[in-house]
Amino acid sequence: MARTKYSERPCAYCNKSTRMEFVGEMEGIQNKAWFRCTRCHHTSLIDVGPPAASLVHGKLDATQATLYQPGQSFKVGEAIFHTEWNDVGKVVSKMKTSDGSQAIIVSFEKQGQRRLIENLKPEPSTNGTTAE
Numbered sequence: 001m002a003r004t005k006y007s008e009r010p011c012a013y014c015n016k017s018t019r020m021e022f023v024g025e026m027e028g029i030q031n032k033a034w035f036r037c038t039r040c041h042h043t044s045l046i047d048v049g050p051p052a053a054s055l056v057h058g059k060l061d062a063t064q065a066t067l068y069q070p071g072q073s074f075k076v077g078e079a080i081f082h083t084e085w086n087d088v089g090k091v092v093s094k095m096k097t098s099d100g101s102q103a104i105i106v107s108f109e110k111q112g113q114r115r116l117i118e119n120l121k122p123e124p125s126t127n128g129t130t131a132e
């Protein structure tokens, strides 16, 4: 017995779950296939199969993340890795601190939301020498 071409899918045009006919898979796109609604006859690309775990939990890959360094500047949406905390996070916003330095708000997986200094300029040592 052949597998049925019809299944219940959410139709974006009908705005509800309808009986849809499987039309075909799109090359190069995983877990997505074309389905035609038997009610409105619109064809749409619909998610099929289990979504990747990375999408479900929004897990960040530490190997893909930029190493956090105070002297560096970061972009919103950039994944960064904090070596001291051994934690990976995503830059959610940028701000200026009261003392005029730049900071990033990072949502870390373990630490939660943290503010980190970015674009830190090395301070010239004014009282570094202690002359006897």
Ligand SMILES: [Zn+2]
Residues within 6 Å of the ligand: 011, 012, 013, 014, 015, 018, 037, 038, 039, 040, 041, 042
């Ligand atoms: Zn429809």
